[in-house]
Amino acid sequence: MAVKKLKAFRYAFYLLLATVFQLLSFTQVLSKTEENKTSLAVILLSFVLIEWFYVIIMRVTIGQKSFELEMIAFFLSSVGLSIIATVSFDFAMKQLLYILAGVLIFIVMRWLIANSDRVTYLRMPAAIFAAAVLAFNLVAAQDYNGAKNWVQIGSFSFQPSEFVKIAFIFVGAATLDKLQTTKSVFKYLVFAAGCIGALFLMRDFGTALIFFATFLIIAYMRSGDWKTIAVICVAAVLGAILIISFKSTVTARFATYRHIWETPYDEGMQQTRMLIYSASGGLFGVGLGNGKLRDIYASTTDLIFGMVCEEYGLVLGFVILLTFAAILVYTIASAKSARTTFYVIAACSAAGLLLVQTSLNVFGVTDLLPWTGVTLPFVSRGGSSMMSCWALLAFIKSVDPRAYPKTLKETQMTE
Amino acid sequence: MTGMFEEYVRFVFPVLGFVIIAGCVLSLFFKRPKTKTVAFLVNSKSGEAVPLHYWETSIGRSPSCDIVLNYPTVSRFHSVVSRRKNTWVIFDTGSKTGIILNGQKIKKKEKLSDGDKLTFGEASYIFSAPDFGDRVKGEKILEYELISTTNGKKFRLDGTFFTIGRGKDCDVYLNLPTVSRKHVELTFTDGKWKMTNFSSNGVYVNSRQYMKEKILKNGDILDIGGAKIKFAERE
Numbered sequence: 001m002a003v004k005k006l007k008a009f010r011y012a013f014y015l016l017l018a019t020v021f022q023l024l025s026f027t028q029v030l031s032k033t034e035e036n037k038t039s040l041a042v043i044l045l046s047f048v049l050i051e052w053f054y055v056i057i058m059r060v061t062i063g064q065k066s067f068e069l070e071m072i073a074f075f076l077s078s079v080g081l082s083i084i085a086t087v088s089f090d091f092a093m094k095q096l097l098y099i100l101a102g103v104l105i106f107i108v109m110r111w112l113i114a115n116s117d118r119v120t121y122l123r124m125p126a127a128i129f130a131a132a133v134l135a136f137n138l139v140a141a142q143d144y145n146g147a148k149n150w151v152q153i154g155s156f157s158f159q160p161s162e163f164v165k166i167a168f169i170f171v172g173a174a175t176l177d178k179l180q181t182t183k184s185v186f187k188y189l190v191f192a193a194g195c196i197g198a199l200f201l202m203r204d205f206g207t208a209l210i211f212f213a214t215f216l217i218i219a220y221m222r223s224g225d226w227k228t229i230a231v232i233c234v235a236a237v238l239g240a241i242l243i244i245s246f247k248s249t250v251t252a253r254f255a256t257y258r259h260i261w262e263t264p265y266d267e268g269m270q271q272t273r274m275l276i277y278s279a280s281g282g283l284f285g286v287g288l289g290n291g292k293l294r295d296i297y298a299s300t301t302d303l304i305f306g307m308v309c310e311e312y313g314l315v316l317g318f319v320i321l322l323t324f325a326a327i328l329v330y331t332i333a334s335a336k337s338a339r340t341t342f343y344v345i346a347a348c349s350a351a352g353l354l355l356v357q358t359s360l361n362v363f364g365v366t367d368l369l370p371w372t373g374v375t376l377p378f379v380s381r382g383g384s385s386m387m388s389c390w391a392l393l394a395f396i397k398s399v400d401p402r403a404y405p406k407t408l409k410e411t412q413m414t415e
Numbered sequence: 416m417t418g419m420f421e422e423y424v425r426f427v428f429p430v431l432g433f434v435i436i437a438g439c440v441l442s443l444f445f446k447r448p449k450t451k452t453v454a455f456l457v458n459s460k461s462g463e464a465v466p467l468h469y470w471e472t473s474i475g476r477s478p479s480c481d482i483v484l485n486y487p488t489v490s491r492f493h494s495v496v497s498r499r500k501n502t503w504v505i506f507d508t509g510s511k512t513g514i515i516l517n518g519q520k521i522k523k524k525e526k527l528s529d530g531d532k533l534t535f536g537e538a539s540y541i542f543s544a545p546d547f548g549d550r551v552k553g554e555k556i557l558e559y560e561l562i563s564t565t566n567g568k569k570f571r572l573d574g575t576f577f578t579i580g581r582g583k584d585c586d587v588y589l590n591l592p593t594v595s596r597k598h599v600e601l602t603f604t605d606g607k608w609k610m611t612n613f614s615s616n617g618v619y620v621n622s623r624q625y626m627k628e629k630i631l632k633n634g635d636i637l638d639i640g641g642a643k644i645k646f647a648e649r650e
Contacts, residue, residue, distance in 0.1 A: 010438075010442060012444075013438075014435055014438050014439055014442075017431060017434060017435050020431065021428065021431040021432060021435060023426060024424050024431075025428070027420075027424075028420075028421060028424060029423070030448070031420075056457075065441070066443075068440070068442050068443045068446075069439075069443070070440040071435070071439050072436060072439050072440075075432070075435055075436065075439075080433075115438070115500060116499065116500075119501065175471065175497065176471040176473055176495050176497065177497060177506035177508055177524070178494040180473060180492045180495055180506075180508035180509070181506075181508045181509050183584050194541070224479075234421075267491040283429070284425050284426050284428070285425050285428065285429075285430055286425070287421050287422075287424075290421075312425075312428050312429065313425065313428065315429035315432075315433065316428060316429045316432045316433075319429070319432055319436050319437075320431050320436075322436075323436050323440065325445075327440075330443045330444060330447075331620070333444065333447065333448050334448070336450055336469075337447065337449065337450050338470075339470040339471075339472055339498075340471050340497070341471055357458045391611055392554050393465060400447075400448055401448055401470075402448055403593045
């Protein structure tokens with residue numbers, strides 16, 4: 001009985017371990033900082049407080065017992081925050097606020113999707129929201145590194161396509177009765193083609209590719225038809241070849257792919273440095289704040305995987321990579337116990353999206369795939385990305401029926 | 416001092432990171448929720464109870480349906496039975512012959528209550544989910560619980576199917592050497608709780624040994640391998 005009681009508090013053990021990891025990281029960060037030491041210490045400790053506060057609140061209010069997904073997200077966020085804090089105090093302060101906003105969005109999303117009737121009604125507004133946001137993006141966005149995907153309002157800038165990811169899954173997922181009455185994925189195909197087309201117009205190819213992969217997952221889960229998926233893939237590949245061939249701006253963006261070592265002081269600068277420095281960190285890294293990749297442009301955004309490998313070591317880098325694959329496998333394995341098909345589709349596509357995004361980031365910066373400039377989920381610096389990642393985590397969380405306060409009473413007797 | 420801390424702590428990070436991530440991932444896999452029976456469709460002719468394990472169950476002639484009804488009058492994707500927040504709903508998913516609910520053909524979807532009679536083509540079933548659904552106003556709903564006579568611990572019978580035994584996967588876990596891994600099954604059918612014995616020693620109900628089945632009544636005392644449990648109406 002005592003062992004069973006202890007097992008129920010297993011999450012507390014991992015929470016303690018994560019806190020030890022974070023405090024050790026933060027101590028090292030502070031030892032490397034000379035300015036704003038006290039303020040930075042407050043920021044870093046605030047992160048630990050947010051983490052503990054979340055766990056305690058959820059445990060007390062809704063009696064939640066499993067926190068594994070949140071622990072993984074907090075852990076990854078802390079790795080990113082530690083690295084960012086060694087680079088800039090301002091970046092660290094903003095990143096903490098983004099994480100806090102992400103956690104709040106996660107809580108709101110969990111509440112929003114808890115009711116399967118509500119999610120059914122919200123699908124149409126979500127589609128309208130996605131279309132409106134992308135249209136606004138096309139009109140109001142500024143050119144940034146060759147892509148027109150950033151919108152600036154006053155001193156506040158954000159990437160609208162990150163929020164469309166949430167709506168994209170919302171619209172794609174459906175309950176079983178809907179799937180059986182509307183077997184065709186044509187309507188969703190039109191919606192997805194609109195979103196991906198808008199992203200192409202923005203020249204945000206990385207996000208377009210993520211959306212396309214997510215669409216394939218959703219389309220397969222909705223129709224179960226390999227033939228339709230194959231036809232869509234062939235059409236997409238042909239379309240992509242045509243665009244790359246005839247649009248010079250696109251061709252230029254892919255020109256450095258597999259040629260980075262021919263221009264190590266020009267276009268290939270970031271990737272060649274990333275490869276050299278991440279390998280030089282060895283298995284256990286050179287220590288926080290001791291890396292050289294930090295001096296390269298976009299080191300805390302697109303190249304943060306390199307910084308993790310250089311400063312924390314390759315072991316942790318690979319662990320982070322495998323984490324996203326494990327989350328997808330877990331989601332698929334748990335699909336059977338999900339409350340409705342909506343949650344199964346939403347969770348699998350969200351987990352697939354995060355894995356595709358991670359792969360594009362890591363394989364892009366290592367020149368295994370064309371570099372498309374997408375972020376590493378939960379780790380990279382950036383508000384839109386951080387918030388959308390936490391929102392996507394809410395979809396993954398929804399696959400477990402015990403995540404809902406309403407059903408807690410029904411299941412707690414059998415645990 | 417700082418140099419030494421930095422030198423050693425870099426070896427700690429990957430180890431801690433690996434333990435945290437591996438622990439969380441393993442916990443995710445091993446603590447996955449189990450599927451359990453949430454309702455039944457009882458065949459009107461044979462009395463066979465088909466358990467519904469999911470919140471959404473598809474019914475039709477297609478082999479990909481959760482419940483396959485191999486009748487020519489049943490469409491390939493005939494219907495979906497879905498559990499909502501406080502009720503059950505049945506959807507007609509474009510069937511040719513429709514769904515008859517208590518003698519009336521439904522249009523698109525209809526709420527379901529415990530004891531409703533459903534007809535899909537030539538197949539007729541009684542829907543059984545005693546803990547959900549709209550009931551007739553004023554009708555008293557009997558809810559039961561199991562109470563340990565030794566320590567007074569209560570276990571609410573909020574579902575339709577429960578297992579009692581020494582196995583850790585049992586709904587009611589009795590850690591006694593005299594209790595079998597799966598000793599007893601409690602099933603709610605036709606408005607009554609039925610006890611089915613799976614052990615070699617049997618179950619004593621009010622001091623009388625039962626080796627097979629027994630319909631339970633309010634106040635019955637069950638002796639399961641020495642553990643005495645009262646079956647009682649919930650207060």
